[in-house]
Amino acid sequence: MSKTNCAHCGWDGDTDKVISKAGLEFCPACGNGVGLHHEQPTLRDHFAMAALVGLASGNGLYSPGDVAKYSYMAADAMLKERKR
């Protein structure tokens, strides 16, 4: 079973105790949103999102699976180039 902690009050409990509302998760102890701080997009995600916009606008040229794959391939290439 996975655990979640609340960045607001320090609550640390089972993920299934978390209150789900409107697709977001809330701490049962203090009511603030939890888990969001665990899912911050990384720089790689940002690059992938940028690539995704271009790839997905290709009018069905690529399948969703390919768009996802190519987006992250492009992101990895960006990260590699960024280090030069």
Ligand SMILES: [Zn+2]
């Ligand atoms: Zn809390």
